[in-house]
Amino acid sequence: MAEHDMGYEEKIAWAGVIVSIVHFTIYLSVLLTRAATTPMPETPYVDAMLWSIGVAIMVMIVVSIIVAVTTGKHGRETDIRDKQITARAEFTSRGLLIAAALTALIFAMLELDPFWIANVIYLGFFFSAMLEAITKIALYRRGMPAW
Amino acid sequence: MVKPTRVTNRIRALRFAAGELTQAELAERVGVTRQTIIAIEQGKYSPSLEVAFQIAHALGVRLDEVFGYPSTENRTES
Numbered sequence: 001m002a003e004h005d006m007g008y009e010e011k012i013a014w015a016g017v018i019v020s021i022v023h024f025t026i027y028l029s030v031l032l033t034r035a036a037t038t039p040m041p042e043t044p045y046v047d048a049m050l051w052s053i054g055v056a057i058m059v060m061i062v063v064s065i066i067v068a069v070t071t072g073k074h075g076r077e078t079d080i081r082d083k084q085i086t087a088r089a090e091f092t093s094r095g096l097l098i099a100a101a102l103t104a105l106i107f108a109m110l111e112l113d114p115f116w117i118a119n120v121i122y123l124g125f126f127f128s129a130m131l132e133a134i135t136k137i138a139l140y141r142r143g144m145p146a147w
Numbered sequence: 148m149v150k151p152t153r154v155t156n157r158i159r160a161l162r163f164a165a166g167e168l169t170q171a172e173l174a175e176r177v178g179v180t181r182q183t184i185i186a187i188e189q190g191k192y193s194p195s196l197e198v199a200f201q202i203a204h205a206l207g208v209r210l211d212e213v214f215g216y217p218s219t220e221n222r223t224e225s
Contacts, residue, residue: 005181005182005185006182007180007182010182077180078180079178079179079180079183080179080183080195080198081179081180081182081183081186081192081194082180140182142151142191143151143152143186143189143190143191143192144151144152144186144191144192144193145151145152146151146152146193
């Protein structure tokens, strides 16, 4: 098997996948537990969503610092390839974010409960972040196709 | 697996010809990360023309001695 030396950006992408899965699973568990006793649109979600987003951001900051410290000076360096991979991954995942925003727009026009609007946007954030991180990892491991 | 790029290179051989130059040393001279040199050597990344010239300069050879590209004739034959 060919050698694969994981750089700083790839390690952060892996951390992003793990943190995203964990924080979304916890949010979903809290929401579904609460929804067991309340109709879904009336389920309190704001506190759980804010905590979930806040904790995920904090954890990613801490993980980034730990990875940076353990990787060493040269390992933290990034170059044009990292920028190209990031741009390609963002481009790939943008579609999901737009789809979520459009769905939220339609929900708002239909005057659905804010619960559905907030959650469809949150779902869009989650899937778009996941796709971005997975695309990054794939590009780092399998190579960057020419445009 | 389909290679991400059809650009071929002789970086590995030229590194050794240039006095056992390591990937890290070449990366330092070119101003990219070691991971990028590894990706280019393995044909997983096609560098920009600017980086390609810098690699050739760092190895002390011409650009076409480092990088190659199969011609259209070869492609139709294969």
